[in-house]
Amino acid sequence: xxxxELRLIPIPVADEIQPGDSIADKLLGAMRGHRLRFHIGxxxxxKHKIVSKSEGCLVDLATIKPSAESxxxxxxxxxxxxxxxxxxxxxxxxxxxxxxxxxxxxxxxFLCANNGVDVSNIDGGKHAxxxxxxxxxxxxxLGRTLKKQTGLNIPVIVTDSFGRPWREGLxxxxxxxxxxxxxxxDRGRHDPHGYKLQASVEAVADELACAAGLVCGxxxxxxxxxxxxxxxxxxxxxxxxxxxxxxxDLFR
Numbered sequence: 001x002x003x004x005e006l007r008l009i010p011i012p013v014a015d016e017i018q019p020g021d022s023i024a025d026k027l028l029g030a031m032r033g034h035r036l037r038f039h040i041g042x043x044x045x046x047k048h049k050i051v052s053k054s055e056g057c058l059v060d061l062a063t064i065k066p067s068a069e070s071x072x073x074x075x076x077x078x079x080x081x082x083x084x085x086x087x088x089x090x091x092x093x094x095x096x097x098x099x100x101x102x103x104x105x106x107x108x109x110f111l112c113a114n115n116g117v118d119v120s121n122i123d124g125g126k127h128a129x130x131x132x133x134x135x136x137x138x139x140x141x142l143g144r145t146l147k148k149q150t151g152l153n154i155p156v157i158v159t160d161s162f163g164r165p166w167r168e169g170l171x172x173x174x175x176x177x178x179x180x181x182x183x184x185x186d187r188g189r190h191d192p193h194g195y196k197l198q199a200s201v202e203a204v205a206d207e208l209a210c211a212a213g214l215v216c217g218x219x220x221x222x223x224x225x226x227x228x229x230x231x232x233x234x235x236x237x238x239x240x241x242x243x244x245x246x247x248x249d250l251f252r
Contacts, residue, residue, distance in 0.1 A: 006229045009036060010215040010222035017049075017223075019056035024145040026050070027224055036226070038152050043227040044142070045212035048131060048160045048175060049121060050223045051138045057130040058122070059086060073097070080119070086128055087115040095252065106131060109243045110175060112162045121218075131160065135176025136238050143178045155179030155232060159209040161218075165251065172213035174205035174239060181237040182206075203242060204232065 013030045017023070023046065031037060038044075052058075066074070066081035070088065074081035077100030084102060088094065091104035095111055104115040108131065116131040132138045139156040146154045158176030163169070174182060182205035212225035246252065 006211070006227070008211055008215045009226040009228060010220065011036065011224040011226065012220070012222045013050070013224070014221065017053040019054065019058065021054045022145070023050055023054050023142055024149060028146075028149060038146070038150050038154055038226065039228060040152060041228070041231075042152070043155045043157065043180065043208060043230060043232060044146070045157045045159060045208060045216075045225045045227060046139075046142065047216060047223045048135065048158050049118070049129060051132050051135070051142075051158055051176075052129050053122075055132055055138065057132060058127045059130060061086075061119075061126060061128055073102075076100070080125075083114060083117055083119060083128055087117045090117065090130060091115045108135065108175070109240065110160075110162070110173075112160075116160060132158065132176065136178060137176075139176040139178035153179060153234075155234070157205055157209055157212075159212065161213070172206075172209040174203075174209045174242065177205050177237055177239050179234065180205070181233040181235040182239065182241050183237070184233060204230075205237075205239075205242065 011027055011030055012034065013026055015026065017026060061082045064082040064086050066085035070085040071081045074084050079100065087102055087104060090107070092107050093105040094102070095105055096103040102114055103111060105111055106115050110116065118129045119125050122129055135158045139158050143154055143156045146152070156178045157174050159172045160175050161170040162173045164171065182203065184202045184204045208227055208230065212227060216222045216225050
């Protein structure tokens with residue numbers, strides 16, 4: 001493996017994650033079964049679904065009584081009124097609601113559809129899955145457990161799939177991070193032509209999330225990925241470092 005080569009190694013997990021399960025145990029067990037192991041310098045990217053499931057962030061949709069407003073909106077666009085109601089309840093603010101699309105701001109500060117409430121890959125629509133309450137804490141807990149079991153400091157990125165303004169299709173975003181800085185600031189450095197960079201702050205956590213998404217996919221039963229060969233900046237970054245402050249947000 002050359003110094004400039006980046007490897008993405010999916011970790012298939014056959015078992016369903018249940019509330020209370022140790023993600024570290026599940027992943028390390030799956031890795032042993034596939035003859036994988038962590039190396040010094042590896043980064044672990046984990047889809048939020050297994051984190052949310054292990055933390056019990058499940059809601060029985062039968063317990064959700066939608067409002068008349070949610071029922072009318074859902075009926076107009078052939079949606080599940082219970083999911084709409086749950087997304088509204090969990091949100092900090094509703095940003096847009098048009099043409100059957102509900103864009104909210106989560107309690108974490110993320111802008112996404114339906115507040116991140118998801119019903120796919122769970123149990124056929126009986127339950128909805130919420131985002132982890134504190135994804136940074138989830139990442140830190142997983143990193144600490146891996147350190148105890150492997151002896152290695154492994155940065156952890158927790159991801160989810162979001163849509164984007166002006167672009168079609170979903171892509172992965174980092175929603176929780178531990179053990180590395182989510183941004184790489186190249187301002188003040190010079191490009192090969194001698195130009196001093198003015199605005200080059202790279203969202204490396206999101207880029208790594210997207211890269212991992214290519215090998216994990218939606219249907220591959222690989223909820224985690226080892227990123228090998230990326231030179232990250234170790235540190236105590238938080239996902240809030242990636243959230244644009246309102247005073248510099250030109251689109252809200």
